[in-house]
Amino acid sequence: MPAESASLRFRxxxxxxxxxxxxxxxxxxxxxxxxxxxxxxxxxxxxxxAHVDINGTKVAITTDSFVVKPLSFPGGSIGELxxxxxxxxxxxxxxxxxxxxxxxxxEAGLPTTVLEAEVRAMAKAARDAGVxxxxxxxxxxxxxxxxxxxxxxxxxxxxxxGVTIDPRSVRVGDRILLSGPIGDHGITILLARGELDLxxxxxxxxxxxxxxxxxxxxxxxxxxxxxxxxxRGGAATSLNELARDCGLGMVLxxxxxxxxxxxxxxxxxxxxxPLHIANEGQFLAVVSPEYVDAAINALSLxxxxxxxxxxxxxxxxxxxxxxxxxxxxxxxxxxxxVGDPLPRxx
Amino acid sequence: MRFVDEFREPELIxxxxxxxxxxxxxxxxxxxxxxxxGHTHAIYRFGLKDILPAxxxxxxxxxxxxxxxxxxxxxxxxxxxxxxxxIFAAFGDMMRVPGTQGSPLEHKARGMDVRIVYSPSDAxxxxxxxxxxHVMFFAIGFETTAPSTALTMMRGRAEGIRNFSVFCxxxxxxxxxxxxxxxxxxxxxxxxxxxxxxxVIGCRPYEWIAQNERKPIVVSGFEPLDMLQxxxxxxxxxxxxxxxxxxxxxxxxxxxxxxxxxxxxxxVFQLRPYFEWRGLGFISQSALRINDKYAEWxxxxxxxxxxxxxxxPKAAQCGEVLKGVLKPHQCKLFGRExxxxxxxxxxxxxxxxxxxxxxxxxxxxAAMVTSLSSIA
Numbered sequence: 001m002p003a004e005s006a007s008l009r010f011r012x013x014x015x016x017x018x019x020x021x022x023x024x025x026x027x028x029x030x031x032x033x034x035x036x037x038x039x040x041x042x043x044x045x046x047x048x049x050a051h052v053d054i055n056g057t058k059v060a061i062t063t064d065s066f067v068v069k070p071l072s073f074p075g076g077s078i079g080e081l082x083x084x085x086x087x088x089x090x091x092x093x094x095x096x097x098x099x100x101x102x103x104x105x106x107e108a109g110l111p112t113t114v115l116e117a118e119v120r121a122m123a124k125a126a127r128d129a130g131v132x133x134x135x136x137x138x139x140x141x142x143x144x145x146x147x148x149x150x151x152x153x154x155x156x157x158x159x160x161x162g163v164t165i166d167p168r169s170v171r172v173g174d175r176i177l178l179s180g181p182i183g184d185h186g187i188t189i190l191l192a193r194g195e196l197d198l199x200x201x202x203x204x205x206x207x208x209x210x211x212x213x214x215x216x217x218x219x220x221x222x223x224x225x226x227x228x229x230x231x232r233g234g235a236a237t238s239l240n241e242l243a244r245d246c247g248l249g250m251v252l253x254x255x256x257x258x259x260x261x262x263x264x265x266x267x268x269x270x271x272x273x274p275l276h277i278a279n280e281g282q283f284l285a286v287v288s289p290e291y292v293d294a295a296i297n298a299l300s301l302x303x304x305x306x307x308x309x310x311x312x313x314x315x316x317x318x319x320x321x322x323x324x325x326x327x328x329x330x331x332x333x334x335x336x337x338v339g340d341p342l343p344r345x346x
Numbered sequence: 347m348r349f350v351d352e353f354r355e356p357e358l359i360x361x362x363x364x365x366x367x368x369x370x371x372x373x374x375x376x377x378x379x380x381x382x383x384g385h386t387h388a389i390y391r392f393g394l395k396d397i398l399p400a401x402x403x404x405x406x407x408x409x410x411x412x413x414x415x416x417x418x419x420x421x422x423x424x425x426x427x428x429x430x431x432x433i434f435a436a437f438g439d440m441m442r443v444p445g446t447q448g449s450p451l452e453h454k455a456r457g458m459d460v461r462i463v464y465s466p467s468d469a470x471x472x473x474x475x476x477x478x479x480h481v482m483f484f485a486i487g488f489e490t491t492a493p494s495t496a497l498t499m500m501r502g503r504a505e506g507i508r509n510f511s512v513f514c515x516x517x518x519x520x521x522x523x524x525x526x527x528x529x530x531x532x533x534x535x536x537x538x539x540x541x542x543x544x545x546v547i548g549c550r551p552y553e554w555i556a557q558n559e560r561k562p563i564v565v566s567g568f569e570p571l572d573m574l575q576x577x578x579x580x581x582x583x584x585x586x587x588x589x590x591x592x593x594x595x596x597x598x599x600x601x602x603x604x605x606x607x608x609x610x611x612x613x614v615f616q617l618r619p620y621f622e623w624r625g626l627g628f629i630s631q632s633a634l635r636i637n638d639k640y641a642e643w644x645x646x647x648x649x650x651x652x653x654x655x656x657x658x659p660k661a662a663q664c665g666e667v668l669k670g671v672l673k674p675h676q677c678k679l680f681g682r683e684x685x686x687x688x689x690x691x692x693x694x695x696x697x698x699x700x701x702x703x704x705x706x707x708x709x710x711x712a713a714m715v716t717s718l719s720s721i722a
Contacts, residue, residue: 016455024687196464261347268350271387271697327356328363328570330393332707338686 008033022232022278023337027241045167045245048228049093049157060095062086063154071114071148073192075184075203078151079121081280084206085231086155087129091213092227092283094165095157099134100126102153106138107146115149122151129208131155160214162221167245169225174314175292176250177285179212179299180205180307182235183263186277191266198269200262205281212305216285219298223291229283233337236275238284239322240336250322252312252334275324276337286314353569354392362574363397369581375401377533378580379670381523382540383410383698384568390707392570402577405670408522409540411487412439412696413668414623415515417658420445422651423484423513424453429649433459433476435469436484442695446656449695450484466491466498466512473502473510480509482645485516489546492516492634493607496614499636499643511645514636517621519543520551521632525623527559531671536580538573539565541595546611548603549591556589567595614640624658624692625665664691667700674704681705 010032018025030046049062066082087097102122106115126133184205191198209229217224226246230238235257239250252275259267259274267274281304287295292310299308318333325331370376380386386406389395395404408414424445427434434450441451441462454460459479463469469483485495495512502510519540526532539552544565552563562583566576576594583590593599614636621633636644645651658664662679666672674680674693684690686702693699697706 014452014455016451018451018687028687195468264347264350268347326354326393328354328359328397330396330570332391332393335686335706 008036018338020232021337023237023276024335025338026233027336045241047093047165047167048089049095049155051093051159058159060090060093060157060159061155062089062093062157063152064089065150065152067147067150068189069147070189070192071118073204074188076206076280077118077121078149079118080125080206082151082153083122083125083129083131083133084208084280086153087131087208087210088229088280088283090155090157091208091210092165092229094160094163094213094217094227096160096210096214097129097131097155097157099132100153100155102133102136102151104136104138105146105150105152106140107148108140108143110148118149118151125208129210160217160221163217163224165224165226167226167242170242170246170248170286170314171225171288172248172314172316173289174225174286175289175310176239176252176312176314177287177292177295177299178235178258178309178311179209179282179284179305181258181260181263182230182279182282183259183267183274183277185280186234187263187266189278190270196270198266200266202260202262205279207281207304209281209283212299212302212308213283215298215302215305216295220287220291220295223288223295224285225288226286227283230279232278234274234276234278235284236273236322236334237336240334242286243320243322246314247319249315249318249320250312251315252322252324254324254326256309257311258307258309273334275334350569353567353571355571359397359570359574362571362578365578366402366574366581367399369578369585370399370402372399372401375403376581376584377403377405377535378538378577379405379407379526379534379536380538380566380573381407381409381519382538382543383413383696383700384542385538385540385566385573386410386700387698387703388568388570388573390703392573393707394570394573395708397574398577404538405534406667406674406700407537407670408526408623408626408668409488409519409543410693410696410698410700411491411515411517412443413664413691413693413699414517414522414625415443415486415692416622416624417445417656418622418654419515420450421447421656422653423482423645424450424458425652426482426513426645426649427453427458427460431479433461433472433479433481434484435461435463435472435481437464437486438462439696439698440484440486442689443692444689444695466495467501470498470502470507470510473507477509480511482649483510483512485512485514488517488519488540488543489607489611490542492615493546493604493610496610499614499640500610502643503640508642511643511648512636513645514615514634516615516634517623518617518632518634519547521629522623522626523552523555525626525629525632526669527555527561529669529671532669534561534670535584536561537563538576538580539563539591541565541567541572541599544593544595544599544603546604546607549593549599549601550603552591556591560589562589562592564592564594565599567598622655625668659690662691664693667691667693674701677701 049060228238299305473481564576615634663677693701
């Protein structure tokens with residue numbers, strides 16, 4: 001049936017902020033409107049990049065837009081995010097970024113000094129990540145029609161040897177790994193907006209995770225089933241997507257999940273769950289049990305991987321669901337994020 | 347992390363749970379109501395039901411300020427914000443609560459100037475920063491949040507800020523508990539008393555529950571150990587045939603409450619003769635209005651509001667769930683028409699609403715148990 005005549009599953013009457021927050025609403029928009037109209041009937045599980053065959057060579061391709069506010073924050077800025085975000089999307093889909101294309105949407109009135117600082121930040125991040133910025137485009141919109149600047153990066157990458165990322169290959173007994181503490185980026189941004197009158201010595205975790213992914217693949221490639229960088233929507237959303245795609249249960253051990261005290265404190269105060277907070281320099285991996293020791297060893301020895309942890313395992317039940325268990329025997333379901341995280345009142 | 351980890355200590359939790367099992371025995375069933383929505387949230391978040399014996403039933407009470415607010419009040423607030431040059435400011439909890447024409451967040455997407463604030467004083471700050479606009483703060487909450495609304499209005503008045511007003515929906519906890527106790531279909535053994543409300547009102551206002559109604563009540567904190575210890579204290583009272591007010595949350599709640607906060611409430615507010623609660627109907631002297639001294643900062647007096655009563659969608663059973671008569675999943679709409687993404691009732695919106703808490707943390711666990719037992 002041609003997609004144009006099929007009735008779409010996406011029925012929301014208008015676009016809300018939640019559709020861009022990376023959680024349930026975003027997924028509904030992609031699966032209910034974009035995918036059926038653009039990719040045909042059944043696109044299969046949606047990964048962090050697509051693989052395209054060019055004359056018998058497979059390359060990975062992905063794109064991401066950055067609209068962060070404020071433009072710069074402790075530990076990073078929009079320019080760095082734009083490079084690292086796309087490099088990471090390629091890395092966790094098993095590819096090394098080779099080239100990036102950059103699009104800037106600039107608001108008239110943006111000080112050149114601000115633009116220059118961000119372009120310099122991009123150049124540095126690209127050098128650090130070992131990726132070439134190959135082409136670009138610029139558009140300027142009227143003052144008031146955009147928030148200073150937006151950046152879109154599109155990346156192509158060469159597939160890493162010895163690893164295949166497929167949520168459908170995940171099996172009962174596999175272990176869930178996390179590369180380091182979660183929530184640093186999201187909480188840093190929340191505090192940097194200055195609306196909370198909270199201060200903490202916290203920095204965004206933005207970085208290229210490619211070196212860690214390469215170390216993991218070298219040591220445990222055949223055992224690596226799935227990877228994802230849990231950006232918007234946090235680790236909970238990524239793992240819920242995996243649970244749904246493979247039909248198995250993701251059981252996490254709460255005491256094993258690395259979260260800095262400052263992030264925990266802010267989450268406790270604001271009534272947020274660290275598992276729902278965005279990250280920019282961490283990734284999740286599912287590794288078969290016989291490779292898990294090699295995987296953790298390799299990650300801990302790689303620079304920036306010393307806090308990597310096994311945080312849970314794949315079980316048959318609760319199917320399609322993420323369950324967090326506590327040391328004292330309690331447990332709770334952790335769903336995808338619904339909308340933006342909104343702090344509670346009391 | 348201090349003040350958190352020591353109240354989640356696995357060994358102490360296991361010991362306390364063991365004590366609960368010993369006290370609860372197996373002969374009888376205990377029905378304990380946690381009044382406060384914060385407790386409801388904690389019960390699900392920490393999975394406390396998994397470690398409590400089956401004969402201890404926790405009934406969710408009416409202590410979720412967003413949940414008990416009838417839809418007509420949200421419509422009234424939004425109708426003010428529809429007037430030109432008005433900024434609608436509210437806590438994050440309110441943003442997804444549906445009015446007849448959609449939630450504040452949906453109105454924002456259609457162009458209304460809606461701001462999330464983290465305290466009433468942030469709304470006053472907005473008024474200072476936007477002298478050509480009028481900032482209306484949509485105030486909700488029990489005695490927990492009423493003092494900060496009051497202090498903000500006192501400051502606004504002292505500074506002579508005229509482009510600021512409050513749409514007051516503050517409610518009081520005691521009449522709600524009384525309404526629950528008067529409800530004929532409610533058979534409760536004891537109460538887990540609200541923690542944060544009690545930081546303001548103290549423990550004395552609960553004495554009638556113990557003395558006249560002969561029900562034990564323990565004011566409780568929100569960490570797993572707090573709640574388990576409160577259950578131990580309640581069971582000990584019940585076993586001994588006693589009914590007392592006890593304070594488990596001493597590290598935060600003074601017996602006499604917070605006098606400065608109570609003075610601020612008395613300065614700005616007076617009791618309404620009656621107020622409508624979702625599910626509980628009209629309850630006399632159960633809510634606060636802004637007194638005449640502060641009339642200029644009272645949005646209800648400054649603006650015309652429709653004041654139309656809106657009944658909840660017929661099929662929704664928010665009232666029964668709020669009163670604890672039904673469990674969230676027993677409502678006909680739960681998880682089908684009514685979900686956190688498309689809430690029909692406010693209980694599905696606030697993180698303290700029992701439906702939202704149950705939906706996020708529990709209901710698929712229940713489904714899992716059912717499917718396992720149907721296999722066996």
